[in-house]
Amino acid sequence: MSGKRAAVRADLTNRLLEAATARIERGGLGSMRARDVTADAGCGLGKIYKCYEDLDDLIIHVNSGTLARLRHALQAGIDGVDEPALRLKALAKAYLQFARDHTNLWLALFQHRLPGERTAPDWHVRENTELIGFIARSIAQLEPEISEDQLAARARTYFAAVHGIVLIGLQGKFVAPPEGSLDRELEDLVGRLTTFETPSDG
Amino acid sequence: MSGKRAAVRADLTNRLLEAATARIERGGLGSMRARDVTADAGCGLGKIYKCYEDLDDLIIHVNSGTLARLRHALQAGIDGVDEPALRLKALAKAYLQFARDHTNLWLALFQHRLPGERTAPDWHVRENTELIGFIARSIAQLEPEISEDQLAARARTYFAAVHGIVLIGLQGKFVAPPEGSLDRELEDLVGRLTTFETPSDG
DNA sequence: TGTACATCAGTGAACGCGCGTTCACTGATGTAC
DNA sequence: TGTACATCAGTGAACGCGCGTTCACTGATGTAC
Numbered sequence: 001m002s003g004k005r006a007a008v009r010a011d012l013t014n015r016l017l018e019a020a021t022a023r024i025e026r027g028g029l030g031s032m033r034a035r036d037v038t039a040d041a042g043c044g045l046g047k048i049y050k051c052y053e054d055l056d057d058l059i060i061h062v063n064s065g066t067l068a069r070l071r072h073a074l075q076a077g078i079d080g081v082d083e084p085a086l087r088l089k090a091l092a093k094a095y096l097q098f099a100r101d102h103t104n105l106w107l108a109l110f111q112h113r114l115p116g117e118r119t120a121p122d123w124h125v126r127e128n129t130e131l132i133g134f135i136a137r138s139i140a141q142l143e144p145e146i147s148e149d150q151l152a153a154r155a156r157t158y159f160a161a162v163h164g165i166v167l168i169g170l171q172g173k174f175v176a177p178p179e180g181s182l183d184r185e186l187e188d189l190v191g192r193l194t195t196f197e198t199p200s201d202g
Numbered sequence: 203m204s205g206k207r208a209a210v211r212a213d214l215t216n217r218l219l220e221a222a223t224a225r226i227e228r229g230g231l232g233s234m235r236a237r238d239v240t241a242d243a244g245c246g247l248g249k250i251y252k253c254y255e256d257l258d259d260l261i262i263h264v265n266s267g268t269l270a271r272l273r274h275a276l277q278a279g280i281d282g283v284d285e286p287a288l289r290l291k292a293l294a295k296a297y298l299q300f301a302r303d304h305t306n307l308w309l310a311l312f313q314h315r316l317p318g319e320r321t322a323p324d325w326h327v328r329e330n331t332e333l334i335g336f337i338a339r340s341i342a343q344l345e346p347e348i349s350e351d352q353l354a355a356r357a358r359t360y361f362a363a364v365h366g367i368v369l370i371g372l373q374g375k376f377v378a379p380p381e382g383s384l385d386r387e388l389e390d391l392v393g394r395l396t397t398f399e400t401p402s403d404g
Numbered sequence: 405t406g407t408a409c410a411t412c413a414g415t416g417a418a419c420g421c422g423c424g425t426t427c428a429c430t431g432a433t434g435t436a437c
Numbered sequence: 438t439g440t441a442c443a444t445c446a447g448t449g450a451a452c453g454c455g456c457g458t459t460c461a462c463t464g465a466t467g468t469a470c
Contacts (some may be wrong), residue, residue, distance in 0.1 A: 004447075005433075012446090044448040046426080055424070091405060110375070120376070128376045156379060157367060157387040164366015166360060173312070174322065174330045177358060185359040192394050207412075207466075214413090236457060248413040257457070363461080 013051040029108040066105045073098045078133040084142035085194040092162045092186045215242040215253040231310040268307045275300045286344035287396040294388045301368045307378045
């Protein structure tokens, strides 16, 4: 039956994905090479092009997996936390932890660019917007009355600010912040962002 | 006299720097090639290696110039703005504007990594820390009583949060925020960060 | 000022390496009868 | 069950390209006398 062939193919596709993920996790996006990945997966070089369009396609699938894992980590971080402001702190904390645990995979989410005019497939774009939507839900709990557009903007602001702090903190080119400082900075930031008082002007 | 030779050399060193800067500004760090730069500067390929150690060294000098221009832009942004909270808003606004005007040069500040164990020269590391110090001075006006360490952490947090919003906003991989939205998000963020009230817990 | 020599600016062909991608080929597995 | 053929998984040498860096060479400029 042809089901077996499909299964074998799926298995190898998966092994390639895992090998690529492991390579990126260890050495960063720039260190992932077709030859290494196929060697790790235990197959010939050409196999990559039977299972994936090309290396970019493989990277997109790695990023897709990373997004899913990030999503789970964020979800786990807020499970059992009901107070909205605390939820947002928990989200930031989980984001920092995920970035610490999987720095290179996390960086690859933002580093990878498709060449020329090529754009990411729809399903992958959707995965990204859904992550922001997930964050928006926690913000909506804090401020249930704001509009759809405002909510989207708030979610982006909140995510981007947290992301910036984690990014500069973890891959800061020159000065590494002292131990534990990052955690405090995030606490502080989210505390301020969840303080209700509207700024006086603007 | 040997002064003329030195002047000619300095002139060419400078033309190479300008050519490299222009290339990066137009096409991004990844599109800067030794051949293009020397062609633009009107000299032979080998000349790069008489004026600079190698391409990385040239890029560091480009980044150095970008940092200086960024510094001036930030200074210009707060000139005449005396109220501390407004100064911080003006800083954020100037940062966004600079990133918009020189997106690729600004990105290059964060994208460029030296290979292997090589580290940036001291003078360049200092340029970076001085920029954070510059920002810290405006924060110190807002909260004159906090300690040196706290001030450094606040400056990093403030810078990183603003940076994150600008970064996600300008090079966001998937969803470009609607026109003008970025400016409002930054206003909002800085407003919240400069609100004095200490968060209730932590 | 003139001459001989030394120094260094400047050149670009050639080297070397890395690495994504292809393709002709082999052998195993599935299908038809 | 057996045989003949078709299909496709799997391979890795070879191709092709990009590009940083070197180096042997030339010619201009400076120095010594």
